[in-house]
Amino acid sequence: MPSPQPRILIVDDEAAVRDSLRRWFELEGYAIEVAESGAAALRRLQQESFDVALVDLKMPGMDGVTLQHRMQEVTPDTAVIIVTAFGTIQSAVEVLKHGAFDYLTKPVDPDELSRMVRRALELRELRVQNARLRQAVDHRGGLVIVGETAAMRALNAQVEEAAHADVPVLICGESGTGKHLVATALHAASARRYFSFVPVHCGAGGELGDDELLGHEGGAQPQPQLRRMGKLQLAEGGTLFLDEVGQLGRRTQSALLEILRSGTFTPLGGTRPRPADFRLIAASSVPLDALVEQARFSADLYYRLAVLTLTCPPLRERRSDIPLLARHLLQRRAAQASAPFTDFSPGALERLVAHDWPGNVRELANAIERALVVGRPPLVGAEDLPLGPTPAPSHASAPHATAADDLSLAAVEQRHITQVLERCQGDRSRAATLLGITTEALEQKLARLAPPAARG
């Protein structure tokens, strides 16, 4: 789409100057209007908008400085170029301080005039684009987490409140309950939304490398190293999101604690500390207070992270949200995949609601995605949702009635491990996280506790 013709207002009390500049700019293809005084210019500006105004500094009545001040109130987006003669540069500098785009001294080199007007138009275009982008970001700030149960309404309200408080937030909840989405919503509704949201998953190795967290200033010691921005620098002004913070190693916990204490950090190879200007949001699927009790997580760091705590409820505790959430996910995925699915069959909905969803919303989303591949539009049927038998609720701590006879510690442990493994659909890494032990420790326990029949 061709951009509209740029509009320029020329304000000068000399008719010859107005006329010559009008002719000059018309040849460039601009739309030109002229005004012989500051008052006439303001009258024009009340009727229509201009991209650029060329304003003579010395005019009888309202001078260029006063006009520029008034224009800031009437039409702040118009880029004002002040035109002055030699000897009045001090005044021109004064108007620059009050927001004029630039100034020119008479007589003007034609090349300089053309370039300055082009730059002013580019600046105006950037401002318009910026406003559009801000509007888009503001719109995303209205991000809500789907759910109409009391728990979800409360969570949405907490997100809205917490977003405006520039303090650390800890988000708790089982895996797949939407902690990352909550963190994104917090950032998008906060005053830091125009800066970066930097997610860091702490689960991979437990420890974050210093250069990954702090960055590197570059240099030659001990080996040539390129400058690298760390996560803290990337999050400057914005939000640092530490996902699965409970898996953070002790060394990184200490480093992070020190940064939060001092409010500064020093990149590797650097000599001067930088301000740690970011909001910290952390999430954990394992109760962090339990890890503190087990001395596996720094109590100091825990209290610094948990200034505000939000909890994402598991899907099985908000079953009445499942149809709403499932339809929301179906619509989104179907639109992305251009698949003509419109709804679920009654049987499919029944099945969705009955399932316990140990993997929570993530599992639900995956099930729907699979159904779109294997199902026949327009309805997703129950047969398109091959959900396994609903495992026993893992949150039920009572042992199985059939095994109640054996109350030995080993038997109880075995039953508990089995339940957790079922809930995690056999994912030993996730089960280990829920059990609060390492995967290796779980493997050892499974090997030790396995019943003779299982040993073959």
Place this chain on the structure above:
Amino acid sequence: MRSRAEIERPPQGPPQPRPGVRLVPIGYRQAPSWTGELARRIGHVLGGAVGIETARLSLESALDVHRGQYNALTLLEGLIALPGSERLLGIVAGDLFIPMLTHVFGQAQLNGRGAILSTYRLDNAVYGLAPDDTLFAARLAKEAIHELGHAFGLVHCHDPDCVMHSSMYVEEIDLKREDLCSDCRQRLSGAAV
């Protein structure tokens, strides 16, 4: 965006007949030797008849003694007072200015009757370089077509090869072609005459 091939293709057939153009040398005792060749080159690109005015116009009223330059707008006013209906291109040897600007190569009435052009900054001698008549004639033709293009309603073109591209320095005149791009040619054909 136009492809390079499209830009570089030869002029598209004989131009449509246009209202005539009259060249008006101003301040010369007799028509300079290059006027005939200039008329031919203008006619080749813009079409229509190109004549040469014999009436003499005065430069004196346009001279700004402080600046040592001629006011292009004053000259334009005198030029368009000449009788007739052709587009008029005044050509002067002195340097031109318009109020506010240090200098101009030329000035024109957009979609109007008159245009004015200075040969002063087209001459290598101004830049301390060896005279080059061929280069001078090419610059003169390009700027004459450019100013007349404005008089026929064309504004500055973004295509750097097009003769209607704005030139702030003489080197930029040398870079563009002595022809209209396809877009400007189309606009010229559709322009009210």
